[in-house]
Amino acid sequence: MNKTLLGILMILVGLLFFYKAIAPGTGPKTAAVPYWQFRSIDTVKYSRDLSREKLADESFDLTINTQVGDIAKTGASHIAISTPYDDEFNPMLKRWVQAARKYKLKVWFRGNFSGWEKWFGYDKIDRNTHLKKTEDFILKNPYFFENGDIFTPCPECENGGSGDPRQTGGVEDYRKFLIDEYQISQKSFKKIGKDLNSGFYSMNYDVATLVMDKDTTKSLGGIVVIDHYVGKPEKLISDINKIAVASGGKVVLGEFGVPIPDINGRMNEEQQSDWISSVLENLKNNPNVIGINYWVSVGGSTQLWNKNGNPRKAVKTITSFYTFRKFI
16 A cells, blocks of 8 residues: 555544544533433323223223334333222233333323222222322232333322312421322332332422422422423423422423313414424423423323324424434
């Protein structure tokens, strides 16, 4: 090889190493990460509302697998499953969880014991009963859980039990109950050798502003989860930032979606997609936000897929945000 060719080769090798050194994500101190650690889509209209009706219907597995598979394609890390935690519904919960594992999804357990809100005709239960049931549910069903899952023992807890602390008072007792549930869940998962994200108590935004002070948020793992439906994207962003400051915690948007007719009016597919895009664009680099759960997959006015399985335009929008990786 003559000196000219050797010189050109050395220059090219040098340029290659230089490119690798400056290229995004290729340096030793960079990594490609998603916008949010927790990226989820909710299935409550099917995983909870139909849990008794379809309990003995084997053909429902096709619906489950179709919906779970569609959610997995969006780049979601988790699927929110709201099947009740009562023994009656364990076979249904197992079907949803198995489908989630098939498609490599973690599960956000967003069910509850039916007696808390008197679902499916169950008798009302109190806080002490709920605590005991939570412990028993985890210890008796270790096969449901996988490291990295999220377990919420009592989502929107203000809707049942002793009632909404905005009306009933007893805010300190309410906080204590949430903390007790969190601690029991943590201890129970430790006993079965599983590492889950416990707590994640989704709650109405106004309840969160009342309950989630800095001490409470710290005691619940430093996470505050709000289910929040508003008219304008700007309002949602502003409220998220406010609760982050007030609570001192990281925020997970436990439920959001459009359109809610009483709040947003009617929207066509383009308007729904644009509204969602505006929110996610403003949240993608917000250090206060670590998780998103879109409500809902199928069923209701905010759905992403029509009942026949056809995706709405918003599916492409959410997928673009859920699958994108930024370099840090």
